[in-house]
Amino acid sequence: MNATDTTTAPGRPALAWPLENTLVSAALAAQRISWIDAPARALGLKPFTRQQLTRQALAQVRRSTSGRPARVRTAFGSFLMPLSVDDACALIAQAEEAGARGTVASLTPEGRRTTLTAHAASARPLSALRTRVRSAAAEEAAELLAVRQADDTLPRAEWCAVTRRLARRIVLGDGGADDTLVSDILEATLGSANSAEHSERAAALRRRIDPYVPAGTSAEAEDVEAAALEHALEVVTRALDETVPQALALVTVQPLMPATDRAELGVAEALRRYPPLAATVHEITAPFAWRGTAVEAGTEILCATAWLRDLDEGEEGTPGPEDPSVSLCAAPAPCAAAELAVLAATELVRALTRHAEPVVRTPRLDPAALPATLPAASLGLALVQTGPVPVADTDTAERETFDASAGPAAGQSPAHYAALASASARRLEEHARRLAECARQPGWNRDAFGEQCRMRLLAHAERCARAATDARRAAEWLLN
Template sequence: MTTDEAAATEAKRPATARPLESALLSAAMIARRLPWTDVPARTLGLEVLTPEGLTRHLLAHLRRTRSAEPVRLSTPFGSFLLPLATADAEEQLAAADAAGKLGPAVGLRPDGQRYALSPHVALDREAATVPAAELGALVAQDLDRVIAARRGDGTLEWRAWQGATLRLSRRVVAGAAAAEDTLLSELVSATAAPSDRSRRARAAALERRLSPYLADPDPESLAGRLLASGADGPVAAPAVAHALALVSQAATGTALQALALLAAGVAAGAGEVVAETLHRFPPVAAAVHPVRAPFVWQGVAVDAGTEILCAPGWLPEGGGRPSPWASVSVALCGAPSGCAAAPFAAAVAQEIVAGIAAEAHPAVISPRLAPDRLPDALDPRTLVLALGDLPGRGGDDRVTVGMPTAVPVAAHGYAPASYAALARHSADRLERHARSLEACADHDGWNKDETGERFRVALLGHADRCARAAADVRRAARQLAD
């Protein structure tokens, strides 16, 4: 018997939740699979009756009644050891992981469904530490394309945003030659496969796709920095693949969520708003860590075969905020012992937010956000964000000129008030366009001949029609908002 096994034998066993407590958590997880079951509770403002509210209040109850010690909970989706003390839980997990006592983590959705995470691979921290000025210059090469992805009314369509930010991610991680390689991003997503057998085959395909970019690396990219530090291709390929997975997640999801929080006034600077986004909406909100070998955690014996549920987004904190114990590594990667690629991915998201905020004014169309009342989840795929021209930046205020007209599409979570906000935004643009037409008609260049005067009359007619349309759209917006 090893020393760890002997210590685990002498330590006390973890407390087990009462059957009713486990049943309540199970009910909250099952309820998330049934759409619209919590609509009455949300309509009446009864937050405790929603799945999120029930989970948060249950875990707060367990923390009070179990002295914040880890507690075992049984659900239809597995039996988990859930740490409730936020002070040293991450430190204990990191120590167990460093000692090789934990297996690879898998993600756990709030409804109990498990999903594969990008396999964590250690990355040279020095290579992943890029000066902000250099990283900002690299990101800036694609920001024009990201901003150009907006539609005629300024709103960002998810697929266009995703395509532009994935292109940016490939440039930053694998180099300029990989920017147009969309198959590379598809293979990164496919690598997170549910079965070990298919995951190995897909990982091999991903490494083959990366090999040309590692054979002739772009010195400005993360891959180039990593190879310049002395790593060889076979060793660098898994690390580059993992970094690309995290950067892609941060660029497509976290950066868009951060822009929404920035528009809502939740935080001021890009660094602060990205940190707040990862705090509130971590991509890995919950991860399951299988225990390979027994150890002692906070005086509690943890046996081999136990599954530790690391769920920072589920644990409550004062003011209704999620628990702050998750680091950037846990939030983006799920690896408790630290991941150098995670801070790099967060830095890329920060540069995207800073670059876009310097060129455009973000505004949230849907859902409605307020600094003192943010949702428990903010799905970037259904988030409707608009990028408006900054004051004094020489925008021409044209409406859908050279771009397709933006027609709102039905999506989960949309409400009449969301379309009201979009209508108000359109009315503002119509009014600005009317003013620009009037200013153009006022130019003295039209005074020279009869043709010029006819053009002036036509311009003023267009201005009148735009002004009337703006009034009609604003009236419709008021009706939608009521």
Template sequence: MSTADTAVETADTTAGTAGPPARRPATAWPVESALFSAAMIAQRLPWADAPARALGLDLLTREGLTRGLLAHLRRTRSGRPVRLRTPFGTFLVPLSTADAEGLLARAEQAGALGPATGITEGGQRYGLSPHVAPVREPAAPDADLGPLVAEDVDRVIAVRRGDGTLEWHDWYEGMLRLSRRVVVGAAAADDTLLSRVLAAATAPPAGRSSEARAAALRRRLAPYLAAPDGAPGDGTAEDAAATTAAIPAAAHLLALVSEAATRSALQALALLAAGCATSPEEAVAEALHRYPPVAAAVYPVREPFVWQDMAVAPGTEVLCMPGRLRELEGGSRRGDAPSALCAAPSGCAATRFATRVAEEIVRRITAEARPVVIAPRLAADRLPDELDPRTLLVALGELTGHAGDGRVTVGMPTALPVLAYGHAPQSYGALAGASADRLERHAESLTACAGNSGWSKDEAGERFRMALLGHADQCARAAADVRRAAKRLTD
């Protein structure tokens, strides 16, 4: 008899003293496990369902096959968790959000779970930031978050391309800088190595080098936590112990804020531009709901426990896919655990602050600019199942009705527009529209500059004024032509 069977029998005996004996989880039929495995393998082949997508046959796409199989299992197993055998492991899969929350909560209460590991829909595992309850407040409390976010967001807006589009590298590095500032303090804002060490310590699954990576992260964080924003510490043993205790929680908070700022905030801007939300809060909530950073996680069971009438043996791996389960339940957003940012079974308080940072980023950007999605093509009634922020091209156009401030925009980036080859005409139209906005803004600034009284002192000044006004007229005419072309492409 195997160790797992012995553990199950022990759990059965224990459960029998208080009620009916506990049962082992049901196992899916071989054909069901084969179909689930095929859906996971197909996720690694992006071209596998191209014909089905082109024809609009959602049921035959990779995501459609997964949803259909989960719905079938719910019908045939009365919604109870089921064991599925795949090439990537044998998993116990809850089939409803209520069961997933209840099963994980019971396991955590029994102290039966090991550290969770992220897993893609293609079966590839990756490390997650270990959940740690907050020990102290972040460097920027909620009351001071707005001004600090505004400073770093304005830096990102200022380095747009000439057509208003955001370069992914500029966005990514700018948002990481913002994350370090609001979580650790201003002294860490320019420490790009801190973010790289954090990514190295959390991204890979557990292995031989995991402890060495974690030690490097502790060494990098310790000086900032010991002396926040450059304030000297007392150097007492109590201070050193408090700093050591705060490091894991600070690392976890920084990882969540970095993920929300770099990924979810940009996705929220795209959803806002596509008309899928009407406010920054709604846009961030929609981004986390549709495109959760932690879409699925695997929880290893280390000790036997009983949930309801089901005995779960050590060695079992619980596969929780909250996003897919909510789709089966009509898009319901009930429950906070596990969250979209952290796989903690009982929820994570740090996710609230990370979400708040993402909301402030979106709020500041939309107060200064108008987001336009260049690629991919988004429609509120047909959003893609995946929206990779690294391939998302968003332009920040000028807000309508803003008067010129008299500054000629020679200091702004003048790179040529980025062409979105192979995309729909609407994508080119949006790109042209963003360029027209820039031309109009430049015309306004030239006109405002020509209105300065300093040009009226002599004849040469008047000639310069006429030249500026002439160039302003040319920019305005060019903007009108480009806007007509953009309208032709988008109609």
């Protein structure tokens, strides 16, 4: 080597000690045991909660590696793990710049990987969709309030049916509002068991998305626009399905939040405490170097951003304000789809709390000791009426109002409710017709998954037709 050559070849990442591997692996496994914190808190042993144990394990690895990313071996796989939020973002950004980042998956507490849609930027800014977010959120909020049970709670299935329709309206336009199949295919694609299955389902998703690509898009830009729609639909759906219930729950334990800001603050706090992408795995497809560290092809980078944020808070105090959209997209760059998702979630919370007050029936939330995890599916969330609610009725230009707290027929004639039932029957019949028409398309003949989708379409069409018949009979009974 030339005596004047001071360059140094990149070195291998540091290896975590065997005990550290065990601690990190245990921390990963403990995330799925929700009851583990209760005994520790009851006994006043806060250091033995999942949050504190995880923080201690990561702090130990950070000390032993001087803060550099470390290679850790866990029950869920062997990973290169950055040990600060800044390093995680910089490492992934370098991989992106080097063209070395492959598939990205979310790592669930059970260790299951959910492949994410690729981050894609639309040529038309998705922020331009703001104009329809507020009105769509208000209409779908009315629908959510209308499907509450007698105790004011919302069944999870009903919640997701409405919020996914809202996501489709926002991202695909009103023409995609009733296209439940696109959401079904998206869910199936994200839950693919292997790469071959994922490729098949991703192709089916692309075919289903293509009709919603804006007219006039050039042939070269079609793929980019379709990918942007897929990514936006995934991110917005996740925010509405998961983050909005969490935000409503947090609103109930933070009564001092200003009324004008509580929707925005509730969503931001939910994304900070319970980021939908708490841990992501990034596949590296080509070697590259980052700050003197060689990253080989085949490496999987584990970005446990929720843990790292908590670790940074524990060591440096509470951080300053942070863009909440970073909790929704795994890309190292700003994401317009994630910003749109935050807006949609905020507007839905605002629309719901305008007419009802959220109440958490289960679990019991202690403002001084909020749970480390709060899955939306675990929430017994009620929306207690506080004022008149607009009726979402697409058959009329104007919106009527009713006060659900006054009883089913207070102040209105049977003819009024007969008209509402008849309008519902017409919408259900039209929905059934569109589903059956879609099922007749030849594209479902290509493989077994397509045939399965066709059968689900026909079954759903049949249910809608039966419901339309029941609604029409109810209307006739009210008029006689």
